[in-house]
Amino acid sequence: MNYRLLKNLFSVVPTRFKQLQLSAIVILLAILLSVFTKWISPAQTAKPVVLNLLMTAPDAQPWKEGLVKRFEEKNPGIRINIIEGPNATNLLEDLYTSAFILGDSPYDLVNMDVIWTPKFAAAGWLMDLTDRMTAKELAAFSSWDVEGGRYEGRLYRIPMRSDVGILYYRKDLLEEGGFAPPKTFADLIAISQSLKQQNKVNWGYLWQGRQYEGLVAMFVEVLHGFGGFWIDPKTLEVGLDRPETLEAIAFLKQTMQAGISPPGVTTYQEEETRRIFQSGQAAFLRSWPYVWPLANAPDSPIQGKIAIEPMVSASGENGGACLGGWGLGISKSTRYPQEAWKAIQYFTSEEAQRQFVLKAGFVPSRRSLFTDPQIVAKYPHYPQLLKVLEKAVLRPPIAQYAQASDILQRYLSAALTNRLSGEKAMKQAAQETRRLLGKS
Amino acid sequence: MANTVMMSKLHAIRRQEQITAGIFLLPAAILLLFVFGYPIVRAFWLSFFAKNLATKLQPVFCGLDNYARMVGDGHFWQSFWIATTFTTASVILELLLGLGIALVLNQKFWGQGGVRTIAILPWALPTALMGLAWAWIFNDQFGVVNDILLRLGIIKTGINWLGEPTLALLATIFADVWKTTPFISILLLASLQSISPDLYEAHAMDGAKPWQSFYQITLPLLAPQILIATLFRFAQAFGIFDLIAVMTGGGPGGATEVISLYIYSTVMRYLDFGYGAALMVVTFLLLVLAVASASFLLNKSRIAAK
Numbered sequence: 001m002n003y004r005l006l007k008n009l010f011s012v013v014p015t016r017f018k019q020l021q022l023s024a025i026v027i028l029l030a031i032l033l034s035v036f037t038k039w040i041s042p043a044q045t046a047k048p049v050v051l052n053l054l055m056t057a058p059d060a061q062p063w064k065e066g067l068v069k070r071f072e073e074k075n076p077g078i079r080i081n082i083i084e085g086p087n088a089t090n091l092l093e094d095l096y097t098s099a100f101i102l103g104d105s106p107y108d109l110v111n112m113d114v115i116w117t118p119k120f121a122a123a124g125w126l127m128d129l130t131d132r133m134t135a136k137e138l139a140a141f142s143s144w145d146v147e148g149g150r151y152e153g154r155l156y157r158i159p160m161r162s163d164v165g166i167l168y169y170r171k172d173l174l175e176e177g178g179f180a181p182p183k184t185f186a187d188l189i190a191i192s193q194s195l196k197q198q199n200k201v202n203w204g205y206l207w208q209g210r211q212y213e214g215l216v217a218m219f220v221e222v223l224h225g226f227g228g229f230w231i232d233p234k235t236l237e238v239g240l241d242r243p244e245t246l247e248a249i250a251f252l253k254q255t256m257q258a259g260i261s262p263p264g265v266t267t268y269q270e271e272e273t274r275r276i277f278q279s280g281q282a283a284f285l286r287s288w289p290y291v292w293p294l295a296n297a298p299d300s301p302i303q304g305k306i307a308i309e310p311m312v313s314a315s316g317e318n319g320g321a322c323l324g325g326w327g328l329g330i331s332k333s334t335r336y337p338q339e340a341w342k343a344i345q346y347f348t349s350e351e352a353q354r355q356f357v358l359k360a361g362f363v364p365s366r367r368s369l370f371t372d373p374q375i376v377a378k379y380p381h382y383p384q385l386l387k388v389l390e391k392a393v394l395r396p397p398i399a400q401y402a403q404a405s406d407i408l409q410r411y412l413s414a415a416l417t418n419r420l421s422g423e424k425a426m427k428q429a430a431q432e433t434r435r436l437l438g439k440s
Numbered sequence: 441m442a443n444t445v446m447m448s449k450l451h452a453i454r455r456q457e458q459i460t461a462g463i464f465l466l467p468a469a470i471l472l473l474f475v476f477g478y479p480i481v482r483a484f485w486l487s488f489f490a491k492n493l494a495t496k497l498q499p500v501f502c503g504l505d506n507y508a509r510m511v512g513d514g515h516f517w518q519s520f521w522i523a524t525t526f527t528t529a530s531v532i533l534e535l536l537l538g539l540g541i542a543l544v545l546n547q548k549f550w551g552q553g554g555v556r557t558i559a560i561l562p563w564a565l566p567t568a569l570m571g572l573a574w575a576w577i578f579n580d581q582f583g584v585v586n587d588i589l590l591r592l593g594i595i596k597t598g599i600n601w602l603g604e605p606t607l608a609l610l611a612t613i614f615a616d617v618w619k620t621t622p623f624i625s626i627l628l629l630a631s632l633q634s635i636s637p638d639l640y641e642a643h644a645m646d647g648a649k650p651w652q653s654f655y656q657i658t659l660p661l662l663a664p665q666i667l668i669a670t671l672f673r674f675a676q677a678f679g680i681f682d683l684i685a686v687m688t689g690g691g692p693g694g695a696t697e698v699i700s701l702y703i704y705s706t707v708m709r710y711l712d713f714g715y716g717a718a719l720m721v722v723t724f725l726l727l728v729l730a731v732a733s734a735s736f737l738l739n740k741s742r743i744a745a746k
Contacts, residue, residue, distance in 0.1 A: 093709070101711075123493060211692070267692075406705075410693075435509060438494060
């Protein structure tokens, strides 16, 4: 043992000790103060209940300015704390997931994309809301939006914002050429070819072909239009290797081979297709409602020249419109379920949605608002949008949706870019999906 | 007689020392057990269970099902090959560049200290931040790379580096090479400096040319360090996560989705804990195998050198 070191150590102690004493007093005071503020002061000023809600930063703005302010005015005891997340929904999903996996989630309200609902519900992270709303109350919402909030028959999400796949077309060009809006896939191709031959447009039809969730959303519509299905949520039967699926792939490939869709379409997401359509270079576009206000902006070359229709289908079949959209649920770990339910009731109410729609241009989930005079005055296409919404198709509401979608994305992309034949790709996709669902 | 007493005393002292050493090692051993032992054993255990959304996140014993599923899982093999491509390309490039830089830095020149410090800088910077920086450097609209190429007149329109499968993989390899070449060059520089200049002098007197000295003296003496560096880099590159997660997130269309990103998705997005554990076990065993065979080679080369 080094005794000198020990001695040195002890010689330091007295001065150190004084410092320690001082800091001990400071710490003690701090503890007393925090105890005082935590236990004694709430008795004097009742602290409001704070509900945490996570969403993408751009979404947060209209919420904060309108919805939250009004709600807090009406409910002085409750405060809504909006947490601004990254501007990518998959990152948002990751943030929710990691919070829930750890158990004690900091979020009281859950702002959910329609495709997350089954997963969150199956994992047991959401409160069952089935008995909180009567059938009559639910009937005021568009039925597919409500359906998107159910998992195995129970309700976990109240729809707030709807979103649906639409076929946009150039009204001016079709009228000029004497065409009625297309009803079938064959119409779509014929009109496109004719307009292209007359050099009215460079491209006929634009769709999203990159390997990502948007590809699946687009494909679900074409598949439905041919009478096929992806996964039956009740029986978990997989329909990817059926002839209808191959017809749907053949149609998409035909659009590229016939020069109706640009060859780069297999790398496009929504924004690439919108830019081409908005610059006036294409006759048809499959996209979401967000395109309307942008394409009709004063500086848009196609302002006032577009109209919408539900997605076309094979003759004798029904066109489908892929349903997206957001809704609210309650986290199972929240300490304030009553307050959270109050907030959901307000945010999904007719009054709140009207404000929200007028301010942010989103699509409501309540049917009455599509024909609301105030809203129609601002967005004249909403009554037509309701027609599209009635043809909505849900992506399969199964717990393992993310994985199933991932499988379809990979094999569909391989088929569309000719890395695999459609038949082989879908056979493998069906096989992997069946294995995933325990059906093989 | 006295001798045996001495011996037994010595024995007692030695045993005492061993016990003391054991006690001193215990905290570290316990720490390692919790930090390494527990997660590894737990992952092995979990890989024999189905614990996913279909089982409502409850573990259900399923034997080797998870491993059987891996065989037919196209996504797994895709990410496995991407990781292999990424690792092979970046480790080879890093070795060549790192060796070159080490040889330059080993020479005496003005400002040597400053250059050496700058050379190690990329390695010292946090990876996630550099991933973000590289994502901006390769950005199709505002990126520096496109700007330079456009100004030089090499390209006419900006290239969507991170949007095209092959280019995105190249960009991530480039960023990784930039980031970790300094690690190899510093490692090799250290061993270059331990080679006695006398060897080169004697060799030159025998009439050897500089490149002959390089092949006959430098490379053989560096071989063990090169192998160690390769080993380190191989293990790190194969399990790379942060750089790619930040730069491309595995996109476009999974073109840069290496195995650790796939495992992350399996666990965090798909909530498939059992299968994720099986993926981890297989990756772990493959790495152990690679490291073991490399160190076997290392031993062999040492024996051969002796």
